Amino acid sequence: MDDTQGAALADPPLDLRLTEEQRISREGMRRFVARDLAPLARSADEAGTAQAAVLDAVAGFGLPLMSMPEALGGAGLPRSPLGNVLACEDLGQGDMSQALAALQPLGLVNALIDFASDAQQEAWLPRFASETLVPAAVALGEPRATFDPGAPATTARRQGEDYLLNGEKSLIPLVERCELFLVIAVAEDGPAAFLVEADRAGMSRQRRDYMGLRAAEPGSLILEDVTVPAGHRLEHFDLTRLVALARLGQAALAVGCCQAVLEQCVPYALERKAFGEPIAQRQSVAFMIANMGIEIEGMRLLVWRAASRAEQGLSFHRQAYLAALQATEKAMEIGTNGVQVFGGAGFVRDYPLEMYYRNLRGLSALHGAVMV
Amino acid sequence: MINLELPKALRNIQAMTHQLAEQGFRPISRKYDRIEHGDTPAELKPLAQMIAAARPRGRKAGEGADGADPDAVKNGANLIGIVSVEEMCWGDVGLMLSLPAAGLGNAAIQAVGSAEQKQQYGKLYCAMAITEPGAGSDSAAITTTARRDGDEWVLNGEKIYCTGGQRCDAVVVWATLDKALGKAAIKSFIVPRDNPGMSLVRVEDKMGLRISDTAALAFNECRIPADHVLGSAEIADTEAARKKAFGGVMQTFDNTRPQVAAMALGVARAALEITREILEKEGVKADFSKSPYNSTATELELYRLEADLEAARLMTYKAAWMADNGQANSKEASMCKAKAGRMGNEVTLKCVALCGEAGYSERHLLEKLARDSKIIDIFEGTQQIQQLIVARHLLGLSSRELK
Numbered sequence: 119m120d121d122t123q124g125a126a127l128a129d130p131p132l133d134l135r136l137t138e139e140q141r142i143s144r145e146g147m148r149r150f151v152a153r154d155l156a157p158l159a160r161s162a163d164e165a166g167t168a169q170a171a172v173l174d175a176v177a178g179f180g181l182p183l184m185s186m187p188e189a190l191g192g193a194g195l196p197r198s199p200l201g202n203v204l205a206c207e208d209l210g211q212g213d214m215s216q217a218l219a220a221l222q223p224l225g226l227v228n229a230l231i232d233f234a235s236d237a238q239q240e241a242w243l244p245r246f247a248s249e250t251l252v253p254a255a256v257a258l259g260e261p262r263a264t265f266d267p268g269a270p271a272t273t274a275r276r277q278g279e280d281y282l283l284n285g286e287k288s289l290i291p292l293v294e295r296c297e298l299f300l301v302i303a304v305a306e307d308g309p310a311a312f313l314v315e316a317d318r319a320g321m322s323r324q325r326r327d328y329m330g331l332r333a334a335e336p337g338s339l340i341l342e343d344v345t346v347p348a349g350h351r352l353e354h355f356d357l358t359r360l361v362a363l364a365r366l367g368q369a370a371l372a373v374g375c376c377q378a379v380l381e382q383c384v385p386y387a388l389e390r391k392a393f394g395e396p397i398a399q400r401q402s403v404a405f406m407i408a409n410m411g412i413e414i415e416g417m418r419l420l421v422w423r424a425a426s427r428a429e430q431g432l433s434f435h436r437q438a439y440l441a442a443l444q445a446t447e448k449a450m451e452i453g454t455n456g457v458q459v460f461g462g463a464g465f466v467r468d469y470p471l472e473m474y475y476r477n478l479r480g481l482s483a484l485h486g487a488v489m490v
Numbered sequence: 491m492i493n494l495e496l497p498k499a500l501r502n503i504q505a506m507t508h509q510l511a512e513q514g515f516r517p518i519s520r521k522y523d524r525i526e527h528g529d530t531p532a533e534l535k536p537l538a539q540m541i542a543a544a545r546p547r548g549r550k551a552g553e554g555a556d557g558a559d560p561d562a563v564k565n566g567a568n569l570i571g572i573v574s575v576e577e578m579c580w581g582d583v584g585l586m587l588s589l590p591a592a593g594l595g596n597a598a599i600q601a602v603g604s605a606e607q608k609q610q611y612g613k614l615y616c617a618m619a620i621t622e623p624g625a626g627s628d629s630a631a632i633t634t635t636a637r638r639d640g641d642e643w644v645l646n647g648e649k650i651y652c653t654g655g656q657r658c659d660a661v662v663v664w665a666t667l668d669k670a671l672g673k674a675a676i677k678s679f680i681v682p683r684d685n686p687g688m689s690l691v692r693v694e695d696k697m698g699l700r701i702s703d704t705a706a707l708a709f710n711e712c713r714i715p716a717d718h719v720l721g722s723a724e725i726a727d728t729e730a731a732r733k734k735a736f737g738g739v740m741q742t743f744d745n746t747r748p749q750v751a752a753m754a755l756g757v758a759r760a761a762l763e764i765t766r767e768i769l770e771k772e773g774v775k776a777d778f779s780k781s782p783y784n785s786t787a788t789e790l791e792l793y794r795l796e797a798d799l800e801a802a803r804l805m806t807y808k809a810a811w812m813a814d815n816g817q818a819n820s821k822e823a824s825m826c827k828a829k830a831g832r833m834g835n836e837v838t839l840k841c842v843a844l845c846g847e848a849g850y851s852e853r854h855l856l857e858k859l860a861r862d863s864k865i866i867d868i869f870e871g872t873q874q875i876q877q878l879i880v881a882r883h884l885l886g887l888s889s890r891e892l893k
Contacts, residue, residue: 131565132500133493134811200492266781384885399892404881405874411884412825412877415808416801423494423804432495437800439778444797446782 128430140204143179147208150175155212156378162333163473168219168292169333176220177251181205182227190239191247197231199363199428202490203370203421210374211381214477215333217371218487219291222255225367225489226300229256229360233311235353242298242313254298257287257339258364258486267361267485272341274303274310274351281305281312281351283320283344289483293323293337301341302357302486309357313350320344328483330476360489362438363428367488369421369445372481373414376449379456379474380410387459397459406455413448420444425490446481453478494804500565500573506544507574510537511581519582522701523858527693530590530657531701538589566814568745572752572806579756583862586753587702593654594618594746594870595662598678601742602721611680617654619663619707622647627875629664630673630736634709636665636719643679643719645687645712653869655705656693659683662720663709671725674732678720687712698861743871744820747827748809750870754834754863755806758799761841761859766792768845768854791844795837802830821883828876831867838863 136144158169181202186192202224209217227246230239246252258267265271272285283303290296301312314321321344325337387398387407397403424437453475457464464471496504514537522531578586595616599607625631634647645665655661660682667675681688691706726732766776769788776789785793805826812819838860842849849856867873882892 129498130491130493130495131497131563132495132569132807132811133491133563134808135491135563137491264784266784268779268781380884388885388887398885398887401874401878401881401892404885404887404892405877407884408828408877408881411880412805412829413801415822415825416798416805416829419494419804419808420797420801422492423800426492426494430493430495436778440793440797440800443782443793444801447794 136204140201143201144204144208147179147205150179151208151212155209155216159213159216159333160467160470160473162213162216163330164467166327166332166335168216168335172213172216173220173251176209176217177223178249179205180249181221182224182246183249185231186227186243186247187239190243192243197228197429199366199490200422200425202228202488203366203425206367206370206488206490207374207377207418207421210371211378212374213333214371214375214474214480215331217374218331218334218484220251221367221488222291222296223252225256225364225487226254226298228363228489229300229311229352232359233352233355238313238349238352252297253292253295254300255290255292255296256300256302256360256364256486256489257290258302258360259287259289259484261286261288261338265485267364268309268357270302270304270309272301272303274305274312274346276306276348277345279348280345281310281348283312283314283341283346285341287339287341288326289328289331289336289480289485289487290339291331291334291336291487293339294325294335296323299339300352301339302360305351309355311352311355311357311360312346313352314341314344314346318344318346329479330473331480331484358435360486362424362435363489364486365438365442366421366425366428367490368481368484369417369442370425370490371488372445372449372478373418373421375474375478376410376414376417376452379452379471380407380414382469382471382474383407383410383456383459386463403459406459410452410455413452417441417445417448428490449478449481494807496573497565500570503570504573504577507577508580510540511578515578515581515585519585519855520852520858522582522585522588524700526695526700527703530588531585534585534589538591541589541591564814565811568748568810568813569807571749572755572810575749575752576756576759576803579753580760581756583753583757583866584699584701587653587699588657590615590657592616593658595654595658595660595680597746598662598720598742599680601745602678604717606717607680607720611660614659615654615657616660616662616680617652617658617705619649619652619655619661621649621651623650626651627872630676632664632666632676633669634663634665635669636667636677636679638667638716638723639713641716642713643716645679645681645709645714647709648691648706649709650706651694651869652705652707654703655707656690656703661688661707663707667723667725672732673736674726676736677723679714680718680720681709681712681714685712685714697864698858699865741820744818744823745813747823747870747876748806748813748819750866751802751806751809751826751830754830754866755799755803757859757863757866758795758802758834758837761838761856761863762792762795762799764854764856764859765841765844765849768848788844791840795840798829798833799837802826802833805829821880824871824876824879824883827871828873828880831873831876834863835867 183192185197188194274281299314320342322340420441424434424441427434456471595618637644694704776792809822809826842860
């Protein structure tokens with residue numbers, strides 16, 4: 119067991135209370151989610167476009183700025199995977215799809231803070247010191263059935279002062295809008311991360327259609343002999359950390375979406391009558407709802423524990439792996455049961471249940487989407 | 491601040507209890523599974539004394555330097571209980587339940603007993619007798635009666651599945667004052683083990699938890715002093731008061747359900763550790779290095795079981811933490827019991843399957859753990875009862891609306 123490995127000197131009690139700051143920022147976020155994000159989820163899904171108002175509003179919360187050094191335009195606060203997880207959860211409850219799009223810069227900025235040298239941070243971070251969206255994304259996943267985030271097939275070959283990148287990265291949100299990508303590739307000395315501007319020669323981008331996550335505007339980035347200066351390679355890159363923190367971001371989005379499923383099912387089951395009484399009064403339906411609540415609680419606590427460990431400087435790879443596994447499997451169970459509780463109404467696009475179902479399946483294909 | 495790690499004080503208790511379970515329970519685990527019936531195992535007597543001596547009295551953990559601050563978050567008796575129970579059940583759940591120490595009856599006396607009752611019975615080993623041949627999960631349907639006769643109560647009826655009913659010092663017995671008045675007339679009574687009129691009918695032969703004495707008790711004009719009723723002997727006359735009276739009795743479960751969930755944590759962890767050991771000898775290394783679907787079926791199964799165990803543990807911690815910090819936790823107590831109960835059974839059964847013949851064989855403890863785990867999803871509220879309670883909370887339905 120590695121649970122106490124690297125334990126810090128501090129000895130806080132087991133605690134489930136949010137900090138005052140977390141409570142306050144949550145309130146603001148939840149107001150926005152209920153009033154502005156959730157109501158736009160369906161139209162964004164149908165249009166296959168993230169709404170400008172949503173992207174701007176999320177940018178306005180300034181999540182990427184929090185942990186950026188003050189000298190570079192940020193707030194200079196310590197990195198907070200847990201704070202980011204809470205934001206993912208809340209936004210995921212409103213609309214997983216647009217949340218994924220809006221949170222892309224956060225993942226890239228966190229990667230820069232964690233893995234870039236001081237000089238690299240000075241060169242690349244200031245452009246993100248903005249309260250409007252700066253589209254940029256981490257590009258990790260690849261379009262292969264057996265893809266493993268620990269072993270990408272995209273290659274980086276050293277050529278004098280440059281690297282030559284080749285490969286295809288897939289399911290990147292806002293792919294056509296991004297100005298900058300952090301491309302994860304394998305160099306001769308192991309996994310590496312390269313900052314690649316969207317306009318470099320040899321790059322092409324292709325929007326792709328998926329079962330769900332349509333409003334995230336996902337697609338592929340194809341790299342054919344793309345030349346990148348060696349200085350664009352992040353100096354302290356740690357793929358294991360990136361993957362683990364991204365697993366938490368995705369799992370947190372799923373927790374939020376599952377909460378939305380539950381909150382749709384409760385009033386529906388109380389209102390919908392069959393055989394003369396609300397279906398909520400039948401154990402077969404009531405137990406499905408109870409199990410949603412039970413599994414969401416477990417998913418959420420697994421994600422919180424791993425994020426809190428990361429925040430405290432404790433080892434968290436195992437915990438993040440388990441949290442993501444549990445979240446991926448239970449989320450789909452909840453997604454499909456959400457449609458089931460609604461019956462035919464869950465299958466038609468008047469209600470959001472079928473959309474949650476399609477979006478939640480995306481968890482099994484996403485990699486590196488939101489590094490918290 | 492969200493922190494789901496145990497502080498040092500609790501990790502110390504954990505380590506001490508672990509040592510006790512490893513040295514005191516594990517070596518005699520198989521022996522008493524085979525012996526099954528008898529008196530309290532001799533080996534347990536010194537352990538029970540050690541535990542009683544180590545139990546913190548009047549002081550709650552976490553109340554160290556900041557104990558004076560009423561707003562400070564507390565890690566108290568409930569969480570300590572969870573941590574200890576998991577460790578002891580990692581050793582052997584049946585032996586833990588055979589410790590001549592705090593039984594379920596003690597929890598009830600602690601929750602609703604008078605000062606005198608706590609004084610007289612608090613340090614004894616008190617079992618709880620609720621279930622009857624015709625009333626299990628439906629505890630409001632019990633038919634054992636209590637009749638007032640002068641300065642005494644007179645009990646008549648039959649109780650079954652009473653854990654500790656053979657070896658305890660006293661039994662807390664649920665009985666009705668008037669069957670026609672429903673739940674409100676159900677009261678609980680303390681009956682000393684040697685009280686005339688209460689007799690041991692049999693000790694059950696079971697699939698698992700064999701060393702733990704599960705007794706059937708008969709009450710035949712069993713007379714106890716009038717002050718041996720727990721709580722008020724009045725039958726509430728309004729609907730609201732009736733609800734409150736039975737609710738008070740049921741509230742004991744908010745504290746005991748997480749403790750039972752913790753039993754599943756210990757049993758499941760033991761099975762997972764043994765399974766990993768056996769598999770590692772054959773070169774199976776589930777080290778989280780490959781994504782789930784690029785792992786072997788065996789590795790993925792281990793990951794799933796571990797994830798379920800961790801989720802159940804965190805939910806159990808949460809329910810106990812809420813109780814320690816004065817928050818209503820009825821929903822969370824049932825949630826953790828539901829999750830942990832089914833997890834413990836699933837994990838132990840899968841561990842047997844993962845190890846093939848070695849899992850099924852009595853030369854390892856896996857098959858025993860799989861026999862022991864089943865009851866944890868049944869007693870102290872079955873899986874289905876927990877789901878009912880959780881569903882009522884989530885849907886805002888009463889027990890009348892959601893049966």
